[in-house]
Amino acid sequence: MSLFITFEGPEGSGKSTQARILYETLQAQGYPVILTREPGGTRIGEWIRQILVDLRHTEMSPATEVLLFSAARAQLVNELIGPYLAEGGIVLCDRYADSTYAYQGYGLNHNLDDLHTITAFATGGLMPDLTIYLDIDAERGLERKRQARPAPSPLAPHLAALQESRPPTYGKPEWNRLDARELSYHQRVADGFRKLMLREPERWRRMDAxxxxxxxxxxxxxxVAPLLERVQQYNPPPNQSLPDAAHE
Ligand SMILES: Nc1ncnc2c1ncn2[C@@H]1O[C@H](COP(=O)(O)OP(=O)(O)O)[C@@H](O)[C@H]1O
Ligand SMILES: [Mg+2]
Incomplete structure (x- = not known):
């Protein structure tokens, strides 16, 4: 068995911070775990991300935006998430399909049934076992994000390699095309997330961010603890299997 956990919430709610901490905690406990993010996480997906966040792309149509997010997601599920879950591992993902429903559905008023059809096509219907929702007032979250400083991330070397000769953007405070939308949009998104949680309360855990x-x-x-039973730990944990050189 495997475990798929996603982090959702408004900008600046602490998703990347908490995904990184959980990743490091599970890794230290000897679990097979990977951390990835949306949009991106693959070579193709990181290119798509650059197109999506570029502040110059003001002419992007709402449908294009949906399809680019979905294309990046399709690649991520096919290349990384699906194979790792098939091996019985734990996948942590910083945003996933719920963000499409919240941002493009509730935020941009796309029909939710259409989004569901596109998402099912992109992911083969894969949905998380658990979604952590970091709940924060949209304005407060944006303020945190504006003040954010570069933070080291376990994803940084991986993503730098994916971005090839491009400058790595992960860990930098990125103020992008999607953040730059008006506050009322971000508030519709936050309300949308709350509606999504009401539909599937058993999958979500809401936390005050x-x-x-x-x-x-x-x-x-x-x-997460009750769900860990289904994942086989390394025995012993990989980072504790080396002899301590200081004692030799
Ligand atoms: N619980 C918290 N309390 C205060 N500041 C936080 C908290 N969690 C994260 N932050 C800070 O808020 C900013 C945004 O956090 P981040 O994890 O990047 O959010 P997100 O990935 O949801 O946009 C960062 O500067 C981070 O250090
Ligand atoms: Mg983040």
């Missing part, structure tokens, strides 16, 4: 980073990390570990 105003709590401290440490408190949230603890709550997330608690939420």
């Amino acid at each position: 105003e709590r401290s980073i440490e408190e949230l990390a603890h709550l997330i570990v608690e939420a």
Whole structure:
């Protein structure tokens, strides 16, 4: 068995921060785990991401936006998420299909049934076992994001390699085309996420993103713990299997 966990929430709610902490926690406990993000996470997907976030692309049609997100997702599921789950691992993903429903559905008023059809086509119907929702007022989250400083990320070397000669963007405070939309859009998105949670309450865990980073990390570990039984740990954990040179 495998485990697929996603992080959702408005910009600046702490998704990337908490995904990184959970990744490091599970890895230290000897679980087979990977961390990835949307849009992106693959060579093709990172190129699509550049097109999506480029502030110059003001002419992008709403349908183009949906299809580019979906194309990046299709590649990610096919190339990375699907194969890793098939091996029985844990996949952590910073945003996934729920973001399409919230941002392009509730935010841009696309028909939700159409989005569902496109998403099912892109993902083969793969949905997370658990989705952590970091709940924050949209304006407050954007403010946090504006003030964000570059943070080291376990994804950085991986993504730098994917971006080839392009400058790595991960970990940099990126103020992009999608962030730059008006506040009312971001508020519709946040309301949309709440509606999505009401539809499938068993899959979602909502957390108050105003709590401290440490408190949230603890709550997330608690939420994940019951699901870990289905994943086989490495024995012993890989980073503890090397002899300690200092004692030789
Ligand atoms: N619980 C928290 N309390 C206060 N600041 C936080 C918290 N979680 C994250 N931050 C800060 O908010 C900013 C945005 O966090 P980030 O994880 O990048 O959010 P997201 O990935 O959801 O956009 C970063 O500067 C981060 O350090
Ligand atoms: Mg982020």
